[in-house]
Amino acid sequence: MNDNRPLLEVQNLKKYFKTKRGMLHAVDDVTFTIGKGKTLGVVGESGCGKSTTGRAILRLIEPTGGCVLFDGEDISRLSNAKMRAKRREMQIIFQDPFSSLDPRMSVSQIIEEPMRLHGMYKSSHERETQTLKLMDTVGLARRLYNTYPHELDGGRRQRIGIARALSLNPKFIVCDEPVSALDVSIQAQILNLMKDLQAELGLTYMFITHDLSVVHHFSDDIAVMYLGKLIEKAPAAKLFENPMHPYTKALLSAIPSPNLDKQNERILIKGEITSPINPDAVCRFAKRCPYASDQCRQCEPTLIEKEKDHFISCFLHQDG
Template identity: 65%
Template sequence: MGTMVEVRRDLKKYFKTPKGLLHAVDGINFEIEKGKTLGIVGESGCGKSTLGRVILRLLEPTDGEIFFEGNDITDIDSSTLKKVRKDMQMIFQDPFSSLNPRITVSEIISEPIHIYRTCKDSKELGKKVTELMDTVGLARRLQNTYPHELDGGRRQRIGIARALALNPKFIVCDEPVSSLDVSIQAQILNLMMDLQDEKKLTYMFITHNLSVVKHISDDIGVMYLGNMVEKCPSDMLFERNYHPYTKALLSAIPKVNIDAPRNRILLKGEISSPINPKPGCRFAPRCIYAKPECFNNQPELLEIEQEHFVACHLVGEINNI
């Protein structure tokens, strides 16, 4: 099937602050196959959204390499990047602030088409906008409405239509359903999965909701303070998880049966600072299994079984493997 996106050589993104360098993304490597979905999960502030923006070159990487369809796009010039961006789009988290409040629905959707001049005249443009609205389930009568006149679900459908306007191959979905009602979340997720099957899209799906990511992802990567701590196929993560942080996340998923026994893992201790972080595992101050080695040496993301990668010094001892 081939690789759509590949992140190599420990991708990093640091931000300068008055107190030092903030390590938002620190040493990330992965691949996303064509037509597949990689889910990225973790607590707020772990670097998920920053990772997505760096891959699309909305933010410049501090170090590392980004390949798109086998081509290095890490240092390409602006004109070449503009051509690549036609195939790489983003659906943003907030369906209100990501839309221009001063222009109508049809103008928002047609904006990328105007920039890339993919329609020869206004008649073709109007037909394209109508097709996109039909594709994402927006009523045609809403063409001349403004974002503030619509609910969150419809606004997010506008964002999806805009992302599809140039027929991209790869879409970064930055928590696209987190601000929506549960019933609307299901509609948007099903729409995105149908679009993926129909248009052979490749997704990077960012969320902090493990129930959502299980529903849509082929593979899942778990992030903690800029590091990838566990990565494997989606089904495998829910059957056999090895990192203490992953175990804590999974234990927080609500159960349908409130009387079912639960082994809730409550994390204690101070969260490490991402500014000039100390050597060692960043999860160690909150880990009940931590030993001196964990505070002194950064664990590598290693394959402990086929397609299952974990970054933990004590993974064998904790899981008896």
């Protein structure tokens, strides 16, 4: 067994949706890897395909094409029964900690449900013991054992969601904007908790967010998506020090600086957004890019490794 092999390998992943006007290319030919125990942050505007990518990897929605290798095994063609068993190793934390929890179930029932459905423990006593252990792990007071989601604040609800995701002892968790619905002070608590759990349990994260200031400190690598395409991927520090794609530069310029005398010069993105329905094989950012050439409007750039571990899909950095 190759210990250096990535835990997750996504190859040419596609997800199209049929609409009255044609095929909507939500995720289009996306390729990346995530190493064991690492975090890949996935960023971009709303509607760029971040969440759809995460759900397609877990097969919560079926991909249109491509393949996903999890620990060396191609899971994109597993039967439903085998995929159900595989999901013990792959979990998700949803964006809204309220709508993702069953309001008719108590805290303990929500956390215990995955263990019961997968037959992990033989007795209810064992499941109860594990539920209390998980509550301790995520910082939920045991006195909340029989309370319901509507009685709790957003931070505690998200801790329930994290405990539920951990209940099956997964290796990989898709974190779909897990702190965007929370107050800033609670965001920090949840992010610190997730970091501690990663170090303790060796978890691998795909962290989906639109908040670049959060992803900078939370991720090992960052992937930038635009209209279903992966346009740049690099180690977090390298991406912030040397962004290459014009879209990435514009995103980074929007991050507020704590130094009022040294604010970033804002790069405004203007122009018409390309339709994701039946798109032409051209650069999808060309209509909004100040550097776009005829080549950008006629051909589609490919994702290349411009520098070590720094991938870019832009004609400005290709052809030498």
